[in-house]
Amino acid sequence: MEVVLHLPVVPNVELVAAKAIEAVGGALGMPQSRVEAASVAIVEACLNAMEHGGGRMSVRVASEGGEGNSGRPRLVVEVEDHGRGFDPATAPRNTASQVLGCASKRGWGLTLIRELMDEVEIQSEPGQTIVRMCKYVENDS
Amino acid sequence: MNEDQIKLEKDIIAEGLGLIAAEGYINNEGGQAIADAAADLMNKGCGTLLIDLDGTRIINSIGVSILLEIMEKLIEQEGRLAFCSLTPTISKTFEIMGLVQYATIFPDQESARLELEGHVTR
Numbered sequence: 001m002e003v004v005l006h007l008p009v010v011p012n013v014e015l016v017a018a019k020a021i022e023a024v025g026g027a028l029g030m031p032q033s034r035v036e037a038a039s040v041a042i043v044e045a046c047l048n049a050m051e052h053g054g055g056r057m058s059v060r061v062a063s064e065g066g067e068g069n070s071g072r073p074r075l076v077v078e079v080e081d082h083g084r085g086f087d088p089a090t091a092p093r094n095t096a097s098q099v100l101g102c103a104s105k106r107g108w109g110l111t112l113i114r115e116l117m118d119e120v121e122i123q124s125e126p127g128q129t130i131v132r133m134c135k136y137v138e139n140d141s
Numbered sequence: 142m143n144e145d146q147i148k149l150e151k152d153i154i155a156e157g158l159g160l161i162a163a164e165g166y167i168n169n170e171g172g173q174a175i176a177d178a179a180a181d182l183m184n185k186g187c188g189t190l191l192i193d194l195d196g197t198r199i200i201n202s203i204g205v206s207i208l209l210e211i212m213e214k215l216i217e218q219e220g221r222l223a224f225c226s227l228t229p230t231i232s233k234t235f236e237i238m239g240l241v242q243y244a245t246i247f248p249d250q251e252s253a254r255l256e257l258e259g260h261v262t263r
Contacts, residue, residue: 043199094238
């Protein structure tokens with residue numbers, strides 16, 4: 001199963017992407033708590049794309065693996081924008097101890113994505129940034 | 142309900158204890174609506190606020206950053222902030238962003254009220 005969305009920059013459009021997560025995650029039999037974690041991650045990725053991407057974005061939500069395919073069953077999400085790009089290695093990694101007394105409390109998107117998803121890969125260059133994330137249907141414990 | 146519209150109810154449930162029940166998407170608008178409700182309850186003498194997120198399934202970091210600002214204001218006034226009825230993902234998000242270091246988390250409103258009504262900050 002695969003859902004591809006081309007989304008304009010309008011208020012709350014990130015919820016459309018979250019709905020795609022619910023649909024594909026539900027079809028995979030993913031537990032609700034894992035679907036919700038992936039939903040928050042895609043919301044954050046879309047907000048970043050809207051803020052820094054300079055225009056419309058593309059979202060791909062797909063099921064991969066399991067039943068004769070390679071790897072464990074998983075939800076794969078890609079969010080692509082066409083902004084000026086950034087260096088993921090130097091992107092801020094916020095920590096909880098920084099929050100109080102700090103004038104700006106923003107900049108948590110990538111931290112949340114990395115914490116809530118099982119695998120995250122970011123490819124970025126001027127004109128194209130792709131955030132690729134994966135959430136396994138079941139955790140490995 | 143329409144998930145992108147937050148539904149709020151607020152009430153003073155004991156002397157010095159305010160309750161905000163929020164249902165829907167906590168984004169910048171949802172977070173600000175909660176902040177406005179919190180300011181109103183604080184102006185009415187509530188030094189302890191309980192925010193019940195039963196029915197809230199999705200949040201974003203901008204909305205949570207506004208909740209952090211509410212917490213800062215309460216701490217400045219030696220007040221207390223508590224949350225209840227969080228989904229596992231919202232609970233984890235609060236943990237990542239540092240809310241749980243300063244706020245108390247209860248599993249449900251009943252257990253929160255049982256604890257808070259006996260220890261209200263006025």
